[in-house]
Amino acid sequence: MHEVFRDHPIREGSLIYFAGIDLGSTMTKVVIVDRDGKTLSSLVGPTGAEHRRLANKVMADALMRADLSFDQVSYVVATGYGRINIPFADRQITELTCHAKGISSLFPGVRTAIDIGGQDAKGLKIRNGKLIDFVMNDRCAAGTGRFLDVLVGTLGLRIDELGEISLRATHKLPISSTCTVFAQMEIMAWLSQGTPLPDIVAGLHDAIANRVGKMVKKLKIEPEVVFTGGVAKNIGVVNALQEYLGLKVSVPAEPLLTGALGAALLGKELTLKAMAEGKPIHEKELRLAESTFFHTENH
Amino acid sequence: MTAKGKKGFARAKELYQDRSQRAKELKAEGKKVMGYFCLYPVLELFTAFDIVPYRILGDMGEPITKADSCLPTIVCPFIRSALDLGLKGKYDFFDGVVMCHSCEVGEKAAHIWRIYMDPSYYHFLDTPHTVHEPAQQQFKGQLEDFQKTLEALTGKKLSAGKLKDAVDICNQQRVLVRELYDLRKSDPPLISGTEIIEVMVALMSIPVNEGNALLKQIIDEARGRTDGPQKKPHRLLLWGTVIDNTALVEMIENAGANVVMDDTCVGSRAYFPMVEPTENPLDGLSRRYLVDIKCPRTFREAVYGDPKKHYIKDLEHRFGYLKDYAREWNADGVILQSVRYCDIHGYDTPGLSDYLNHIGLPNIYIEHDYSEGALAPLRTRVQGFLELIG
Amino acid sequence: MSEEKKKKAMNRLKTMYPLRANIDQAYERSVEATKAGKPTAWSMVNWWEADPILKAMDIEIVYPENYGAVCAAIGSAQKYLDRSDAEGFPTHMCGYARNCIGYTAEMTELGHIPSDAPMGGMSNPILLLSSGALCDARIKWFQSLGRYLDAPVWTVELPHPGVEESQMPGVREKSIQFMVKELRELVAFLERLTGRKMDWAKLEEITDDLIEINRIWYEINEFRKVRPCPMHSRDFWSCMNASLYPAGDPKVSLKLYRDMYDEVKDRVANKIGAVENEKYRMVFGELPPWHALKIFDELAERGWNFVVESWAYHAPKPIDYAKISDPLERVATQTYQWLTGYFPDALKEKEYMGYFAYPYLEWARTYQCDGALFHPLLTCRTATNHLILAQDRLLNKLHVPSLIAEGDIVDLKLFDYADTMRKAVVLEEMMDHYKKVRQEEGFEW
Amino acid sequence: MALIMGMDIGSGTSKGVIVRNRKPIAYHLLPSGVDYRAVAQKLREELLAKAGLSIADIADTIATGHGAGNVAFSRHRVSDILCCARGITSIFPSVRTIIDVQRISTQVIRLNATGHVINFTINEKCATGSGCFLDIISHVLQIDLKDAGPLSLGSGNPVTFTTGCAVFGESEAISRVSEGASKEDILAGVHRALANKISTLVDRVGLEMDCAMSGGGGLNIGLVESVEKKLGFKLLVSEQPQFINAIGAAIMAENGVEMGGSLPEPGSTIIT
Numbered sequence A: 001m002h003e004v005f006r007d008h009p010i011r012e013g014s015l016i017y018f019a020g021i022d023l024g025s026t027m028t029k030v031v032i033v034d035r036d037g038k039t040l041s042s043l044v045g046p047t048g049a050e051h052r053r054l055a056n057k058v059m060a061d062a063l064m065r066a067d068l069s070f071d072q073v074s075y076v077v078a079t080g081y082g083r084i085n086i087p088f089a090d091r092q093i094t095e096l097t098c099h100a101k102g103i104s105s106l107f108p109g110v111r112t113a114i115d116i117g118g119q120d121a122k123g124l125k126i127r128n129g130k131l132i133d134f135v136m137n138d139r140c141a142a143g144t145g146r147f148l149d150v151l152v153g154t155l156g157l158r159i160d161e162l163g164e165i166s167l168r169a170t171h172k173l174p175i176s177s178t179c180t181v182f183a184q185m186e187i188m189a190w191l192s193q194g195t196p197l198p199d200i201v202a203g204l205h206d207a208i209a210n211r212v213g214k215m216v217k218k219l220k221i222e223p224e225v226v227f228t229g230g231v232a233k234n235i236g237v238v239n240a241l242q243e244y245l246g247l248k249v250s251v252p253a254e255p256l257l258t259g260a261l262g263a264a265l266l267g268k269e270l271t272l273k274a275m276a277e278g279k280p281i282h283e284k285e286l287r288l289a290e291s292t293f294f295h296t297e298n299h
Numbered sequence B: 001m002t003a004k005g006k007k008g009f010a011r012a013k014e015l016y017q018d019r020s021q022r023a024k025e026l027k028a029e030g031k032k033v034m035g036y037f038c039l040y041p042v043l044e045l046f047t048a049f050d051i052v053p054y055r056i057l058g059d060m061g062e063p064i065t066k067a068d069s070c071l072p073t074i075v076c077p078f079i080r081s082a083l084d085l086g087l088k089g090k091y092d093f094f095d096g097v098v099m100c101h102s103c104e105v106g107e108k109a110a111h112i113w114r115i116y117m118d119p120s121y122y123h124f125l126d127t128p129h130t131v132h133e134p135a136q137q138q139f140k141g142q143l144e145d146f147q148k149t150l151e152a153l154t155g156k157k158l159s160a161g162k163l164k165d166a167v168d169i170c171n172q173q174r175v176l177v178r179e180l181y182d183l184r185k186s187d188p189p190l191i192s193g194t195e196i197i198e199v200m201v202a203l204m205s206i207p208v209n210e211g212n213a214l215l216k217q218i219i220d221e222a223r224g225r226t227d228g229p230q231k232k233p234h235r236l237l238l239w240g241t242v243i244d245n246t247a248l249v250e251m252i253e254n255a256g257a258n259v260v261m262d263d264t265c266v267g268s269r270a271y272f273p274m275v276e277p278t279e280n281p282l283d284g285l286s287r288r289y290l291v292d293i294k295c296p297r298t299f300r301e302a303v304y305g306d307p308k309k310h311y312i313k314d315l316e317h318r319f320g321y322l323k324d325y326a327r328e329w330n331a332d333g334v335i336l337q338s339v340r341y342c343d344i345h346g347y348d349t350p351g352l353s354d355y356l357n358h359i360g361l362p363n364i365y366i367e368h369d370y371s372e373g374a375l376a377p378l379r380t381r382v383q384g385f386l387e388l389i390g
Numbered sequence C: 001m002s003e004e005k006k007k008k009a010m011n012r013l014k015t016m017y018p019l020r021a022n023i024d025q026a027y028e029r030s031v032e033a034t035k036a037g038k039p040t041a042w043s044m045v046n047w048w049e050a051d052p053i054l055k056a057m058d059i060e061i062v063y064p065e066n067y068g069a070v071c072a073a074i075g076s077a078q079k080y081l082d083r084s085d086a087e088g089f090p091t092h093m094c095g096y097a098r099n100c101i102g103y104t105a106e107m108t109e110l111g112h113i114p115s116d117a118p119m120g121g122m123s124n125p126i127l128l129l130s131s132g133a134l135c136d137a138r139i140k141w142f143q144s145l146g147r148y149l150d151a152p153v154w155t156v157e158l159p160h161p162g163v164e165e166s167q168m169p170g171v172r173e174k175s176i177q178f179m180v181k182e183l184r185e186l187v188a189f190l191e192r193l194t195g196r197k198m199d200w201a202k203l204e205e206i207t208d209d210l211i212e213i214n215r216i217w218y219e220i221n222e223f224r225k226v227r228p229c230p231m232h233s234r235d236f237w238s239c240m241n242a243s244l245y246p247a248g249d250p251k252v253s254l255k256l257y258r259d260m261y262d263e264v265k266d267r268v269a270n271k272i273g274a275v276e277n278e279k280y281r282m283v284f285g286e287l288p289p290w291h292a293l294k295i296f297d298e299l300a301e302r303g304w305n306f307v308v309e310s311w312a313y314h315a316p317k318p319i320d321y322a323k324i325s326d327p328l329e330r331v332a333t334q335t336y337q338w339l340t341g342y343f344p345d346a347l348k349e350k351e352y353m354g355y356f357a358y359p360y361l362e363w364a365r366t367y368q369c370d371g372a373l374f375h376p377l378l379t380c381r382t383a384t385n386h387l388i389l390a391q392d393r394l395l396n397k398l399h400v401p402s403l404i405a406e407g408d409i410v411d412l413k414l415f416d417y418a419d420t421m422r423k424a425v426v427l428e429e430m431m432d433h434y435k436k437v438r439q440e441e442g443f444e445w
Numbered sequence D: 001m002a003l004i005m006g007m008d009i010g011s012g013t014s015k016g017v018i019v020r021n022r023k024p025i026a027y028h029l030l031p032s033g034v035d036y037r038a039v040a041q042k043l044r045e046e047l048l049a050k051a052g053l054s055i056a057d058i059a060d061t062i063a064t065g066h067g068a069g070n071v072a073f074s075r076h077r078v079s080d081i082l083c084c085a086r087g088i089t090s091i092f093p094s095v096r097t098i099i100d101v102q103r104i105s106t107q108v109i110r111l112n113a114t115g116h117v118i119n120f121t122i123n124e125k126c127a128t129g130s131g132c133f134l135d136i137i138s139h140v141l142q143i144d145l146k147d148a149g150p151l152s153l154g155s156g157n158p159v160t161f162t163t164g165c166a167v168f169g170e171s172e173a174i175s176r177v178s179e180g181a182s183k184e185d186i187l188a189g190v191h192r193a194l195a196n197k198i199s200t201l202v203d204r205v206g207l208e209m210d211c212a213m214s215g216g217g218g219l220n221i222g223l224v225e226s227v228e229k230k231l232g233f234k235l236l237v238s239e240q241p242q243f244i245n246a247i248g249a250a251i252m253a254e255n256g257v258e259m260g261g262s263l264p265e266p267g268s269t270i271i272t
């Protein structure tokens, strides 16, 4: 059940391609770009316990959509939580740097970026397209996409409905539990009292926005602020965050993909730089071995 | 002395992996082994009485189970871990323990240790919080009392000569540790951050003179080695709470940096300050331990009694030595790390970060649970930091 | 149960009201004084070690620790906590400290007291007086305010010898002399800082009054050993600040405490309890959940009387200070006595945490308690560290069961009323059981 | 004696029993869902139907558990800790220590010879120490709760869980899978982590034999065996461990009647 985005027709002339693969805790994202940095194809699939082992399968799908073979991809940068588990990657770069890159390519004036993914939330301080400082949360699932993922089940909703539903709220409920699991209990209590769903959902969005907003404030936020990561698809959280920060927040058209996009672009930069300097792009043997492995898996 | 199979680094590693082996051997030979907590129980006094000092540490690889029945979970997990090992009988070979007022939880845990473990010898040193003259005198008085209880325990009177000899031996160790640390100045360093931890933990598990011999072997070995650490894009300074396990440094070093210098209490903080020889050795000792050990547990002001205060001067006074470390060891970034729930280090981090920013040293603060396995999320942070400093 | 009966379950002391009002007024007066430009020191609660000195030099004292409680009670702490987080201070640190750091950061940024600061705010201090007593926050927190304030920080030492070590020859004298030397330095420093001279006569007077206040306050609490206990913890908390901080004019406080003494004595003589049908005599550990004080009414209806509280809020065991002529030495001795007063008894029982944990044992015994209710303050290590130990000692040495009901100093919402009640009824069953055990084993109660 | 209905409206499942003379004569369980009030109503109806009784046959209904306050037709709620004690004692009179593993909390309860509670401790605030942790991991491994226990028994090498968070335990499980750990090993790891927590709780209240496990956790053979292994002895587990609290609630009502009141024994609060 992969979503596929083919943004551009494949162009004849460009011979080399770059892939970024963002193996997140929840979603696996692949973006393939050409030497001009144009996105040729992108793919989003759930990570799941099995998918992680089959990162190359996801990659293969993305290649297929782009009508490319793995040989045509010059450089693969892996990022995301599972970046070390991608055997065919040429290099691993953290999602911090990749998001900064991806976002800057879409919003050249960005100075602060907020990324809320499935397992963590990050604040990035960016100047002239470069990451200069960051904050991250960890440990507690509250304040991450996981918070919502866990709670949608309780509410009997789908994750992609949350945003719309929350817009109908008349009164945002305060959620006091910091723990995801206990917030769940709290919500159940509200539900049993007949509290309207929109109010609860809006309360959850506020809870996330407050937690993440508070953390990102450490960076001394300056506009333009861009909000990315899967949770940015949720209009409710976007609004709550804008309200909390008192600032307008921009969201990329495809927020899930900025990490993978950044990874692909970084791979492109590294390659073009190496080519310009006449240096080898990557260690040949390793690369060959991996690609054979890759092909056998696919045929 | 028993014949030891391994030497140098291999021996240090062996001791790191099985800390108590040597202490237990010595105990079997009739020596007393004394556990001590934190840095303030003066090593010279143990050494002068021919007692084997054995630093009480935790174990990041072992889940804490027993300690939760006497200490709440919202306190320093290092202390909880140490207490847990004690309650599990891992420190049963001690002939006694010496605890101190390291920090609030350290002090409470000391008393709890005594209540639950009931060691046959126990002494508590109430390290003052300031470094002023009266505080030094107070600390000296405490050392006199400590000496008295050791005399009562051993039945031996301590002569000034013996204590002076002990000061010499311990100072020798400090000189050797500095020499070892100097070998981290080259690029690549001759010793990795991981190895340093193994060596330091080993030193804290054996008598000082044996530690000196071990250090000499290690220094020789390091000088001639070809299998040392690789050159890496970054050289880091590591500040913070106790690090007695290699996992964290290993994670950092695997992320693409060499840890070339540290300011933690299983490292330079413990060994760099020297004892000045004084007529009454306790004067030099009380000054060295109370004043010269630069742990954030102690309150110090830039100028004593100055009714004016300048923030940067204050920071310079408290953290200036880190600038020297960074310069001498050529570090291009600083990792400020703390175990969760450490108030002592927690209050200092924003100020220290201000200072490092002021002198232009990139830095990052990371907090961990004192658990080997929970380091994964930190890896991204460290790697991101390295990418950020280029 | 009728409304009428509910009101009657707890019987508050009449003399509590003027004393509480006096404390509140003192707070307001202090705010006004500092607003009017009187030199102000921010001070950690220091158990009378430095307060008399500051008072004698006519320096107004505000206690940011107490201010944290005020902000929490009014519900405005969250903003300051968030600010402290944003400033990069770890969130696990003391809630009062974080409240203060956030407040200070905001005040410095604005250049004046935030207009919405509760109770008029705390004005810019000339001095930050830390204390080495009891917790790390109290030494480290003011130093960390150096980011925002240019006021110098001074740390007052208070030795914490171990129980056995405290009894070694000379330790007491050396410790007190150490404190005296440090206090003398503090006086000299304050003279330089303010350009004023110390008024020694005034210091003597304040010291004497304080010692007397503490003595009477101690005696009042001694009356609570009687069955039925004449004074509930609610009254204790309402009045303790006149001793602890010491809030208000000592002369006024002294008179009000004397009145209270009379009323309590009278209740004892007439066997009037603070709770109707006293069934369970309880120890309360640490500070109560200020937002849920009504729980004490519900418990009072079930026969729970709270007869004694944490050691840290109580006055020292009285000793004779008459022979000490130097007022600084008297001050130091009283504070040292507060900290170590229970040590000799603790040593006899081989209890090595002579403060915090041991007094619970002594009190459970002398106040004949059936159980204890502990309310740990999650971010305050000092108030939480020893509770499990205290529970264990109470149960295993005295057969007194206890309950820990979670809460926090600034996040008052953390206290779960319903859940605490759910556990409290179970504690009743435990108390019934252990009462039998104590009787079987020949305990007095 | 009259028939009494005991209800345990848990955070995960709602359990109802009808008890006569301390013996349950009918059981029924429903997922709690989100509406406690409705589930309590439905549970009552279905339970009565199962037992072939009508409301008029039931002398009293008494509720316990997380959602007890929502049982509109019961006048009294009782503390689940006391219910657990009464319930266990009615089945295993020799029990002195109970390990009650519910969905959001795990509690260890100590009893005296008369079955009264003399100490207890609860692991809560963080979901790691309770059944919930298992639910989360089973969910991510796409394993039915029923199968988690038996499956874990086949593990040769349980993984060590290190994160303190139940929700992140999930991520840890995922990454372990990606490192090649089997589902069996992961489940066994969760059981072991829970067993460690439980042993800490047991240490805190002080163990006395016999020791029983109750609550939904008792249904999980893998968990039971891990705890047994950790503690070094066999646990008593009744046939219907999940119903213990509901049974106990009914027994409390019976006790109250026996003690001469129409109320359940002390330890109850009126639902207002």
Ligand SMILES: Nc1ncnc2c1ncn2[C@@H]1O[C@H](COP(=O)(O)OP(=O)(O)O)[C@@H](O)[C@H]1O
Pocket (backbone or CB within 6 Å): A023, A024, A025, A026, A027, A028, A047, A080, A081, A116, A117, A118, A119, A120, A144, A145, A146, A148, A149, A159, A160, A161, A229, A230, A231, A232, A233, A234, A256
């Ligand atoms: N269509 C959607 N609407 C709202 N939220 C979504 C949507 N798709 C994904 N999410 C949220 O995004 C999160 C995953 O974000 P992602 O950035 O991919 O994280 P990670 O990189 O950790 O996998 C999920 O936890 C989910 O909550």
Ligand SMILES: Nc1ncnc2c1ncn2[C@@H]1O[C@H](COP(=O)(O)OP(=O)(O)O)[C@@H](O)[C@H]1O
Pocket (backbone or CB within 6 Å): D009, D010, D011, D012, D013, D014, D065, D101, D102, D103, D104, D105, D130, D131, D132, D134, D135, D145, D146, D147, D148, D149, D215, D216, D217, D218, D219, D220, D221, D242
């Ligand atoms: N069939 C089953 N097999 C194994 N474990 C189960 C089963 N059913 C429930 N559980 C476990 O029991 C827990 C629920 O226990 P229960 O006592 O019903 O809790 P609550 O009363 O809070 O709903 C679940 O979290 C789950 O881990």
Ligand code: SF4
Pocket (backbone or CB within 6 Å): A139, A140, A141, A142, A178, A179, A180, A181, A182, D125, D126, D127, D128, D164, D165, D166, D167, D168
């Ligand atoms: S509180 Fe909840 S979300 Fe937070 S760490 Fe614990 S289980 Fe996880």
Ligand code: SF4
Pocket (backbone or CB within 6 Å): B076, B078, B079, B102, B103, B104, B105, B106, B241, B242, B297, B339, B341, B342, B343, B344, B345
């Ligand atoms: S890490 Fe901090 S809290 Fe722990 S022992 Fe050290 S100073 Fe104390």
Ligand code: SF4
Pocket (backbone or CB within 6 Å): C065, C094, C095, C096, C097, C134, C135, C136, C137, C138, C379, C380, C381, C382, C383, C409
């Ligand atoms: S930690 Fe506790 S004792 Fe220390 S300052 Fe905070 S509230 Fe006060």
